Amino acid sequence: MSKHPEPRVAIPTYGRDLLRGLPPELLRRPIVLTQPEPWALVSAGFPADRTRLHRVETMEQAVVDGVTAGLGDGSAVFGIGGGSALDHAKYVAWKRGLPLVLVPTILSVDAAYTKAIGVREGGRVRYVGAVYPDHLLIDYGLLQAADPILNRAGVGDILSIFTAIWDWREAGARLGEPYDAGVAAESRALLDRLFEGAAGIGCCSDAGLHLLSELYVGEVRLCELVGNARPEEGSEHYVAYCLEHRTGRHYLHGALVGMGVLLAGAYQGQDVGPVKRFLSDVRLDSSYRAVGTTADEVRSCLLGMGDYVAHESQLLPGVFHFRGGISAADAGAVMAAADLGE
Numbered sequence: 001m002s003k004h005p006e007p008r009v010a011i012p013t014y015g016r017d018l019l020r021g022l023p024p025e026l027l028r029r030p031i032v033l034t035q036p037e038p039w040a041l042v043s044a045g046f047p048a049d050r051t052r053l054h055r056v057e058t059m060e061q062a063v064v065d066g067v068t069a070g071l072g073d074g075s076a077v078f079g080i081g082g083g084s085a086l087d088h089a090k091y092v093a094w095k096r097g098l099p100l101v102l103v104p105t106i107l108s109v110d111a112a113y114t115k116a117i118g119v120r121e122g123g124r125v126r127y128v129g130a131v132y133p134d135h136l137l138i139d140y141g142l143l144q145a146a147d148p149i150l151n152r153a154g155v156g157d158i159l160s161i162f163t164a165i166w167d168w169r170e171a172g173a174r175l176g177e178p179y180d181a182g183v184a185a186e187s188r189a190l191l192d193r194l195f196e197g198a199a200g201i202g203c204c205s206d207a208g209l210h211l212l213s214e215l216y217v218g219e220v221r222l223c224e225l226v227g228n229a230r231p232e233e234g235s236e237h238y239v240a241y242c243l244e245h246r247t248g249r250h251y252l253h254g255a256l257v258g259m260g261v262l263l264a265g266a267y268q269g270q271d272v273g274p275v276k277r278f279l280s281d282v283r284l285d286s287s288y289r290a291v292g293t294t295a296d297e298v299r300s301c302l303l304g305m306g307d308y309v310a311h312e313s314q315l316l317p318g319v320f321h322f323r324g325g326i327s328a329a330d331a332g333a334v335m336a337a338a339d340l341g342e
């Protein structure tokens with residue numbers, strides 16, 4: 001028996017041509033937030049004369065507020081596309097109190113499964129609001145039309161459990177932080193299912209996409225249960241954030257987090273062999289080259305981790321906090337263990 005109340009989660013519908021199965025009244029006067037490629041795949045299903053369409057280019061707060069205010073009345077809000085299209089649709093539905101239909105066309109991020117809405121203010125992401133979709137459509141045909149790497153990259157935020165729960169348990173032992181061994185075990189079970197499903201996710205089969213979606217549902221539920229991201233996020237993300245901060249570049253999140261799991265996991269003293277095998281099986285290349293960085297950049301990022309986590313005070317303590325950063329010798333050993341290229 002969990003001591004936590006059971007949280008509400010989004011419940012996906014799985015299949016093909018799912019938009020056609022929606023109640024017709026939702027399509028009476030639809031508001032659609034989307035992007036050009038996904039819209040081309042679904043536009044035939046919407047009434048051309050009664051659809052209000054916005055192509056999402058940014059989640060910058062001022063722009064999002066302007067667009068939201070300018071949209072007229074509607075029967076339902078549809079978010080169709082990647083993370084920005086879904087977040088914008090969530091924002092409109094939240095502000096206007098309209099029914100919400102989410103149709104992710106890539107599974108690279110968890111925006112379809114979380115209640116919070118990510119908006120940007122001067123480049124920094126802030127989470128606002130709380131909204132659940134009335135319909136969350138996981139349409140295999142639409143997902144399989146995307147570049148497979150954009151679905152495979154979705155494994156990053158499940159794979160991060162590997163290093164996140166190590167940090168969490170250590171924070172409990174060292175700092176007396178509330179650590180829930182039952183939730184950690186449930187989270188670990190999600191990671192085991194991910195490892196077992198590598199082949200299906202790698203080829204974006206119906207079963208692989210179904211699994212990835214269910215793992216998101218499970219992980220978001222666990223984070224809701226404990227009220228923070230401990231079951232999912234830790235030092236692997238801090239390495240990723242630090243590299244983004246230092247280089248100012250954007251990366252494919254899942255590949256970057258995969259790299260972070262290998263580096264942080266090795267520094268934690270874990271055997272990262274199973275993570276390496278998984279990344280190979282799922283065909284998500286997390287080498288420095290594939291991520292879009294270099295060994296030199298990663299080395300200086302690691303050496304700066306002590307300062308980085310000291311300044312970013314919102315980050316819950318992890319291995320770089322516990323050890324006050326990393327020595328040059330340890331950074332070399334960690335990079336050798338991760339084995340991500342020259």
Ligand SMILES: [Zn+2]
Pocket residue numbers: 156157237253257
């Ligand atoms: Zn992430």
